[in-house]
Amino acid sequence: MPADDKKRAAQRGLVDRVLNGAGTASVQQRAQAFRNEGLAPPLDALVGKVATRPTQITEADFAAARAAGFSEDQLFELVVCAAVGQSTRLYEAGLAALSAATGDGRPDHAA
Numbered sequence: 001m002p003a004d005d006k007k008r009a010a011q012r013g014l015v016d017r018v019l020n021g022a023g024t025a026s027v028q029q030r031a032q033a034f035r036n037e038g039l040a041p042p043l044d045a046l047v048g049k050v051a052t053r054p055t056q057i058t059e060a061d062f063a064a065a066r067a068a069g070f071s072e073d074q075l076f077e078l079v080v081c082a083a084v085g086q087s088t089r090l091y092e093a094g095l096a097a098l099s100a101a102t103g104d105g106r107p108d109h110a111a
Contacts (some may be wrong), residue, residue, distance in 0.1 A: 011091060018077075018084050025074040025081075033078040034085035042068055043078065050082035 019030050032038040036051040042064035049057045065075055 011088070014084060015088060018081050023073075023077045024071060025077040029074075029078060030081045033081035034088075036082060036085060043070065046075075047078060047082040050079050051086040054083075 019034055020027065023030065033047045036047055039047055046057070046061040046065050049061060062075060
């Protein structure tokens with residue numbers, strides 16, 4: 001198996017685990033956090049910050065989510081899903097840019 005295939009397989013395995021593995025947050029909530037869409041306030045604000053402006057996350061964001069009934073374990077899982085979702089989008093964009101730059105037409109051409 002070429003190195004780029006191993007990297008893709010590892011990345012797919014990570015995504016599968018965070019979205020479908022055992023957890024305290026629902027599969028639907030994890031998928032929404034991964035996509036950074038469809039979550040209700042105040043969880044949407046926390047997940048949005050994780051995905052796009054992580055330096056702006058405050059304890060107040062977590063306090064609001066806890067006040068809305070989310071446990072520490074659920075918040076941990078949803079934050080991980082949001083981070084993995086954003087990194088996956090960036091990874092895919094990087095692969096697409098690499099493919100376009102090399103002109104090889106392979107969207108999965110990884111470095």
